Amino acid sequence: MMNDLGLYIHIPFCLRKCRYCDFLSFDDKAFLTGRYIDRLKAEIADRAEEYSGFKVKSIYIGGGTPSILNAGVIRDLMDHVYKFFDVTDEAEISIEVNPGSVDEQKLHEYRRSGINRLSIGLQSARDDELAVLGRIHSWKDFCRTYELARDNGFDNINIDLISAIPGQSTDSYAESLQKIISLEPEHISAYSLQLEEGTYFYEHRDEYEWPDEDTDRDMYHQSAALLGEAGYDRYEISNYSKPGYECRHNIIYWCGDDYLGVGIGAASYMEGIRFRNTDSIEEYLKGIRCTERNVLSETDRIEEFMFLGLRMTSGISASDFCGRFGKSVFDIYGHILETCKKDGLIMIKDDIIRLTEFGLDVSNYVFAKFLLNDR
Amino acid sequence: MDQKHIRNFCIVAHIDHGKSTLADRIIEATGLLTSREMQEQVLDNMDLERERGITIKSQAVRTVYKAKDGEEYIFNLIDTPGHVDFNYEVSRSLAACDGAILVVDAAQGIEAQTLANVYLALDHDLDVFPVINKIDLPSADPDRVKDEIEDCIGIEAQDAPLISAKQGIGIDEVLEAIVQKIPAPDGDPDAPLKALIFDSVYDSYKGVIIFCRIREGRVRKGTKIRMMATGACEEVVEVGFFGAGAFNPCEELSAGMVGYITASIKNVKMTRVGDTVTDDERPCAEPLPGYKKVNSMVYCGMYPADGAKYPDLRDALEKLQLNDASLNYEPETSIALGFGFRCGFLGLLHLEIIQERLEREYNLDLVTTAPGVVYRVHTTDGNMTELTNPSNLPEANLIDYMEEPVVSAEIMVTSEFIGPIMQLCQERRGRYLSTEYIESNRAMLKYELPLNEIIYDFFDALKSRSKGYASFDYEFKGYERAPLVKLDILINREEVDALSFIVHADSAYERGRRMCVKLKDEIPRHLFEIPIQAAVGGKIIARETVKAMRKDVLAKCYGGDITRKKKLLEKQKEGKKRMRQIGTVEVPQAAFMSVLKLDDE
Numbered sequence: 001m002m003n004d005l006g007l008y009i010h011i012p013f014c015l016r017k018c019r020y021c022d023f024l025s026f027d028d029k030a031f032l033t034g035r036y037i038d039r040l041k042a043e044i045a046d047r048a049e050e051y052s053g054f055k056v057k058s059i060y061i062g063g064g065t066p067s068i069l070n071a072g073v074i075r076d077l078m079d080h081v082y083k084f085f086d087v088t089d090e091a092e093i094s095i096e097v098n099p100g101s102v103d104e105q106k107l108h109e110y111r112r113s114g115i116n117r118l119s120i121g122l123q124s125a126r127d128d129e130l131a132v133l134g135r136i137h138s139w140k141d142f143c144r145t146y147e148l149a150r151d152n153g154f155d156n157i158n159i160d161l162i163s164a165i166p167g168q169s170t171d172s173y174a175e176s177l178q179k180i181i182s183l184e185p186e187h188i189s190a191y192s193l194q195l196e197e198g199t200y201f202y203e204h205r206d207e208y209e210w211p212d213e214d215t216d217r218d219m220y221h222q223s224a225a226l227l228g229e230a231g232y233d234r235y236e237i238s239n240y241s242k243p244g245y246e247c248r249h250n251i252i253y254w255c256g257d258d259y260l261g262v263g264i265g266a267a268s269y270m271e272g273i274r275f276r277n278t279d280s281i282e283e284y285l286k287g288i289r290c291t292e293r294n295v296l297s298e299t300d301r302i303e304e305f306m307f308l309g310l311r312m313t314s315g316i317s318a319s320d321f322c323g324r325f326g327k328s329v330f331d332i333y334g335h336i337l338e339t340c341k342k343d344g345l346i347m348i349k350d351d352i353i354r355l356t357e358f359g360l361d362v363s364n365y366v367f368a369k370f371l372l373n374d375r
Numbered sequence: 376m377d378q379k380h381i382r383n384f385c386i387v388a389h390i391d392h393g394k395s396t397l398a399d400r401i402i403e404a405t406g407l408l409t410s411r412e413m414q415e416q417v418l419d420n421m422d423l424e425r426e427r428g429i430t431i432k433s434q435a436v437r438t439v440y441k442a443k444d445g446e447e448y449i450f451n452l453i454d455t456p457g458h459v460d461f462n463y464e465v466s467r468s469l470a471a472c473d474g475a476i477l478v479v480d481a482a483q484g485i486e487a488q489t490l491a492n493v494y495l496a497l498d499h500d501l502d503v504f505p506v507i508n509k510i511d512l513p514s515a516d517p518d519r520v521k522d523e524i525e526d527c528i529g530i531e532a533q534d535a536p537l538i539s540a541k542q543g544i545g546i547d548e549v550l551e552a553i554v555q556k557i558p559a560p561d562g563d564p565d566a567p568l569k570a571l572i573f574d575s576v577y578d579s580y581k582g583v584i585i586f587c588r589i590r591e592g593r594v595r596k597g598t599k600i601r602m603m604a605t606g607a608c609e610e611v612v613e614v615g616f617f618g619a620g621a622f623n624p625c626e627e628l629s630a631g632m633v634g635y636i637t638a639s640i641k642n643v644k645m646t647r648v649g650d651t652v653t654d655d656e657r658p659c660a661e662p663l664p665g666y667k668k669v670n671s672m673v674y675c676g677m678y679p680a681d682g683a684k685y686p687d688l689r690d691a692l693e694k695l696q697l698n699d700a701s702l703n704y705e706p707e708t709s710i711a712l713g714f715g716f717r718c719g720f721l722g723l724l725h726l727e728i729i730q731e732r733l734e735r736e737y738n739l740d741l742v743t744t745a746p747g748v749v750y751r752v753h754t755t756d757g758n759m760t761e762l763t764n765p766s767n768l769p770e771a772n773l774i775d776y777m778e779e780p781v782v783s784a785e786i787m788v789t790s791e792f793i794g795p796i797m798q799l800c801q802e803r804r805g806r807y808l809s810t811e812y813i814e815s816n817r818a819m820l821k822y823e824l825p826l827n828e829i830i831y832d833f834f835d836a837l838k839s840r841s842k843g844y845a846s847f848d849y850e851f852k853g854y855e856r857a858p859l860v861k862l863d864i865l866i867n868r869e870e871v872d873a874l875s876f877i878v879h880a881d882s883a884y885e886r887g888r889r890m891c892v893k894l895k896d897e898i899p900r901h902l903f904e905i906p907i908q909a910a911v912g913g914k915i916i917a918r919e920t921v922k923a924m925r926k927d928v929l930a931k932c933y934g935g936d937i938t939r940k941k942k943l944l945e946k947q948k949e950g951k952k953r954m955r956q957i958g959t960v961e962v963p964q965a966a967f968m969s970v971l972k973l974d975d976e
Contacts, residue, residue: 294938361925365924368947
């Protein structure tokens, strides 16, 4: 029997680093692009050989900003993947694009390369908020991109949205939500801005007016309410889709299925082992790849099953747990499940355990309880 | 070496007048060490002292000086602390000396602690001679300072050496003055042994090392010694004198000498500072008068952050007490903090130093409760108890009245700041006694102040309101009746014993309110709303609320980087372990400490 995997390809380049971004990307290393792509292709070839028994059921090209690469580069990269990997016909193949860096020709090439899902980084439908975030595009730029995407046959589009932007109000956030709903994308990711060390926002945090915890939650609840009314299903803490359009690639992460990441900083989970490539592009260009490797113990896998599975609103299944680990989830977490239930954080119905609305809001608090090891 | 070639002396001064620097110069000039070997301040060998630039522990050093008369003299220099908290230590050092050098800053002149320390030295019958330091400063006015010394203290100052310890000016003159003006020790070397313990340290190889001044008789390896107060007997393993930062063994210590004794003493309680050492086979008739016993003025609870470290804390306190007899402690239990100790200190600086030494030298993480003074509680049955822990206060209906300690304070200040300083004393419930002018523009203000009004930040307030020009000294006066109440803090309606404290009825509301505000900031949000209340006698006087947690979520999952996500969760779980559980509320350790800093705002 063939196993499945999801393939993640990391493109660590962008035109300008956004103020909130702590992802592994560079706005000053474009000159390394050619050599990077060569190394990436070499890694794809090697990995394909290593995991020759696997079929690829999803591909996700993320960054950085993959759309700043020339159309031909993506096309070439995809051809390379098809050459070495066995990609299923119905595979979900996504690429992240930025309204400021994509044009009709690129979209056209993506389609021809077999890419069937676009993830557009919009973040806000208001130009003033886009400026605060340090984005390089306007709402109008986005609309043009969106229209072009539809014209070129993309029928599965995600739009990224950020809430709790400095200076944002619940009204202005609702405005963004409404504008996006009216475009009827298949998928919406609505994150609340997180202040991460090392970002521009973090360094300049005292210069901004940050929405408080309550406003942040109001916005989050607003997403759930407005998107719910418009027919979107919240299937994960921050992800909404029309029925049948859940992002299959992301679901791999949360279900503990196998995935392979290529490129710098890319994480993988293959056959019970987590590993991760170097964060250093210089090292990567010298041929260094994996720098972190961690064989998961059963305890690790149990913990992950819980805190990843519970991110999804469908929750986890007790029988699934029992099938994987040969023991009852209630034997291991009985006391914790009981307290969480009493505190209104989780619901247990028949075989299914899932977070309540409140549980989703304070999910870290809940997840931390599911860690078993004292380290 | 015969007695007439020995000089046992110390240096006394107001803080920052240059005592330690002069000590360094004397050691340097007497040639035991080359300049290269000199660490910046040889006598201050605890890290903490070096960092804070102050001398905490008295230390001794022996050097050899070749005087102008061609003879060699042994100098035993005993360093003393200058801060008001450490009068006890000063007193210990003084008892081992025959004379004292008084260092006075050529610009600042006499300060409050100059007087306090000189009087202490005179009380010990020491011969005191003055030295005017910092004459290199542009603002130096040695003639005025000489007059001041003669007028205020009444000791001869016209021929005082004018020096700059920092620049090395006038040091020779000081050395000669030591020979000329400090009397040689006396005492019969053939009489039965009689030695005063003035300090001790614990060494893991040698056991307790006793620092002593031999008053009469002699002691050498093999002598069977007896501590007269504790009765402990041991055979001497080694005697010696103090090199700079080292112990140098020697054949014998005899009357007039200062040195150390080791005798395989493992139990630190056996050698009490102030006790008399004698020869067990040929004991002296009477012990020396011990030091005046000092009482702890300030108390607080100290708890290990990690409950399992309780025995470590106990051992550490025991060792610290050995060379700091003014520290006392006894075990106590707190509902909020578990097992710990109620510790008594001379003052707040002393408290801070002990706390830092426990943390640095003994690697302990501590939770400290708000410091308080010793109150006297008179109960309706006619009894009186001393209260060091506020949570032991009897029920209000059992209390007849309470008394608080009051000190006599002397504040030396230039005339322009008299107004602001008087206002400060007023705010601190001070009772004005008098103003005496020392010279036309400097005055000594005398006040009586409740001790609990000065233990927190009085010194800082004094400095800031006088632009650093005021100096301050105080001594315990007695107890006075006062309207005192116990302020309790309730977290989620549960009283937290470790946060209770005694306060004057008039300031209860203000203190309670500020405590609540501070705690509100310190306690993280929980799943439920947490009221934080301040109460006096069961009546709520202030309230703040920690709102219920609404958000604790990692919106984005970092793509497939689950390891990073898990690390965050682990950190979160780890953080919880360091919290103290009060009912269902988790309170960070820092919350207990932050309320100590209420007065900072």
